[in-house]
Amino acid sequence: MSDKARPAIVIAATPTSNGDLHVGHMAGPYLSGDVYARYLRATGRPVIYTTCTDDNQSYVVSTAHRRGTTPAELVETSTAKIERTLAAMGTLMVGLPPIDERYERTVLDYVTELHAAGRFRLRTVRLPYAKNAGVYLYDGLVSGTCPVCMSGSSGGACENCGHPNNFDELLDPRYSVDPADPVVYRERQILVLPMEEYRERLSAYYASRTPRWRPHAKQLIGELLARPLPDVPVTFPGTWGIKAPFTETPDQILYPWIEAMPASIYSTWWAANRLGRSGGAVDEHWRAEQGAELVYFHGFDNVYHWGLVDLVMLLAHGDRYTTPEANVCNEFYDLEGEKFSTSRNHLIWSADLLAEVPRDLVRFYLALTAPEFQRTNFSRDQLHSVTTRRLVEPWNALADAIALALVGVDAAEPLPTTEAGRRRAAAMVERFRLCYELPHFTLGRAAETVITQLGRLRLLADAVDVRGNGNAPAAPGDLLLEARTLLSWAAPILVDIGDQLTAEGVDLALGTEGATSVPVFRFPRLPATTATAQSRPLLDSAR
Structure with missing residues (x-):
C-alpha cells in the first residue's frame, strides 16, 4: 500500500460530557487533531477524524451534584454544547456519535471477548469508601494527594505528574461530593487487567514508537516502565456506567476508562458510515490487515490512559488491531497566567470566543x-x-x-x-x-x-x-x-x-x-478582530 493510499484514523481524546469545551481544551487535542487530519486529507489520504463523549466518567456524577442536576440531564446538555463547539471551530468531525445501544453493545462485545480469552484476573483490592453516603470512591468522586509528586490529585491518575493512583494509593482521600463525609477503606473483589503481563510487548512497542513522542510524555512512559506496572480496574462497585456482564462481579459497572478503545472503534465506524466509507463490522477500520495509520491527540494528564492503558487494551486482543503510530500530547494551556478552572469560573468557553472573533x-x-512542549498562556x-x-x-x-x-x-x-x-x-x-x-x-x-x-x-x-x-x-x-x-x-x-x-x-x-x-487569482483579505475594551468580557463568571 502506497503512503498516499494508506487510510488514517485520527482520534482526539474523548471529552467528558460534564460541560462544554473551553479554550484550553480546544488549544490542545481538538485543534491539533483537526489540523493534522486536514493535512492528511490535502495529501490525498483517506482520513477519519473522530471522537465521542465519555458519558460514563464519574466526573459526570460529581459535576451534576455540584450543579444541582442529574447526570443524565448533564450528559444531554453537555453533548449538545460540545458538538456545537466542534462544529463552530470548523473541525472535520462529522458530528458526535450517539452513546446508544449500539455503543454499549460494542463495548460489551469487546470486553466479553477478552474475558472469555482469560485476559482478566479476579483481585481483592482495598478501596476508599464514603462512610455516610455508602459510596465506593474512584476518579472524580475522590480527591487527595498524589503519592508520587505530592500535589493535589483526583483519583485514577495525577493531572500534575501523570502517574496513576489506583485503589487505595491516593493519600488523604476525601469524597468530592461531600468532603465532610468520613472516608474509610473496604475490601472488594473486582476484575482487573494485569498490565505487567504485557511488559515485553510494551517495551518493544515503545522502543519503536516513543522516538516519535514529545519529550515529557516519553519521559513519563519511561518512569512507568521503570516500576511494576499496575493492575487496571475492569469492573468497579459503582452505579453510573455500563453494567458489567461478568458473573464474578455482580452488581458492578465497567470501569469507565476501559471503554476508551471500544468507544474509539465505535466512533470510527459511525463516522465512516456518515462519510459513506463503511458497511462491514464495527471494528473493520481498526483491523491490523487494513494497515491504517492510527494517531491519538491528547493532553499530558492522559498519557497514562491513552498511552499505556488503552495500548494494553489493544494488545490484549493479540494481533487483531492496529496500534497507534504516535501519541501527540500537549501540555496545559493557562488563562491569563492561571490554569483554566471550571469550578472557579476561570475560563473562556470556545463557543463564546468564536462568536466574537473570526x-x-x-x-x-x-x-x-x-x-506543545510546555505550558503556554491565552x-x-x-x-x-x-x-x-x-x-x-x-x-x-x-x-x-x-x-x-x-x-x-x-x-x-x-x-x-x-x-x-x-x-x-x-x-x-x-x-x-x-x-x-x-x-x-x-x-x-x-x-x-x-x-x-x-x-x-x-x-x-x-x-x-x-x-x-x-x-x-x-x-x-x-x-x-x-x-x-x-x-x-x-x-x-x-x-x-x-x-x-x-x-x-x-x-x-x-x-x-x-x-x-x-492562473491569475485574487489574494484574499483577512477580517480584523477587536480589542477587549471594544467587546464584552469573555471571562466566564456565570456558568
Whole structure:
C-alpha cells in the first residue's frame, strides 16, 4: 500500500460530557487533531477524524451534584454544547456519535471477548469508601494527594505528574461530593487487567514508537516502565456506567476508562458510515490487515490512559488491531497566567470566543500559542494584538501588494513561472511539511512559517515587474505561484480562507509548487478582530 493510499484514523481524546469545551481544551487535542487530519486529507489520504463523549466518567456524577442536576440531564446538555463547539471551530468531525445501544453493545462485545480469552484476573483490592453516603470512591468522586509528586490529585491518575493512583494509593482521600463525609477503606473483589503481563510487548512497542513522542510524555512512559506496572480496574462497585456482564462481579459497572478503545472503534465506524466509507463490522477500520495509520491527540494528564492503558487494551486482543503510530500530547494551556478552572469560573468557553472573533484568527492564535512542549498562556488582549500585528496587517498588506503588482496583467491567461520561483515554492513546501508530518508535528512552527512567508512575499511583490523585464527580480507568475503555495499550506489552519478560495475555483491542492504556469487569482483579505475594551468580557463568571 502506497503512503498516499494508506487510510488514517485520527482520534482526539474523548471529552467528558460534564460541560462544554473551553479554550484550553480546544488549544490542545481538538485543534491539533483537526489540523493534522486536514493535512492528511490535502495529501490525498483517506482520513477519519473522530471522537465521542465519555458519558460514563464519574466526573459526570460529581459535576451534576455540584450543579444541582442529574447526570443524565448533564450528559444531554453537555453533548449538545460540545458538538456545537466542534462544529463552530470548523473541525472535520462529522458530528458526535450517539452513546446508544449500539455503543454499549460494542463495548460489551469487546470486553466479553477478552474475558472469555482469560485476559482478566479476579483481585481483592482495598478501596476508599464514603462512610455516610455508602459510596465506593474512584476518579472524580475522590480527591487527595498524589503519592508520587505530592500535589493535589483526583483519583485514577495525577493531572500534575501523570502517574496513576489506583485503589487505595491516593493519600488523604476525601469524597468530592461531600468532603465532610468520613472516608474509610473496604475490601472488594473486582476484575482487573494485569498490565505487567504485557511488559515485553510494551517495551518493544515503545522502543519503536516513543522516538516519535514529545519529550515529557516519553519521559513519563519511561518512569512507568521503570516500576511494576499496575493492575487496571475492569469492573468497579459503582452505579453510573455500563453494567458489567461478568458473573464474578455482580452488581458492578465497567470501569469507565476501559471503554476508551471500544468507544474509539465505535466512533470510527459511525463516522465512516456518515462519510459513506463503511458497511462491514464495527471494528473493520481498526483491523491490523487494513494497515491504517492510527494517531491519538491528547493532553499530558492522559498519557497514562491513552498511552499505556488503552495500548494494553489493544494488545490484549493479540494481533487483531492496529496500534497507534504516535501519541501527540500537549501540555496545559493557562488563562491569563492561571490554569483554566471550571469550578472557579476561570475560563473562556470556545463557543463564546468564536462568536466574537473570526474563526481563522482564533485558530491561528491557538496554533501559534499551542502548549506543545510546555505550558503556554491565552490572553484575550494578546489574541487581538498578536493576530493584528503579526497576521492580519501583514496578510492584508500582501493582498494589496499583489493586487498592485498585477495591475495590467491579463487575468484570463495563466502566467508562466520560472525555475527560481518554483525553487522558492518548493523550499517553502519543505518548511511546512516538516511542521505537519510526524514525528515533528507542531502547530506553533506552522503558524510561525505562515508569518515568515508573509514578510518574504511582501518583499517579492514589491520586486515584481509586470512589463516582462528579463532583469526584474521577480516575475508575476512566480509571485502568484508562491502565494498560492502559502495559501495551500496555511489552509489546514485558516479553514475559512481555504474554503473561500476553493469556492472561487482556486486550486489549493498540495504538490502544485512545480507548476510551469499559474492562473491569475485574487489574494484574499483577512477580517480584523477587536480589542477587549471594544467587546464584552469573555471571562466566564456565570456558568
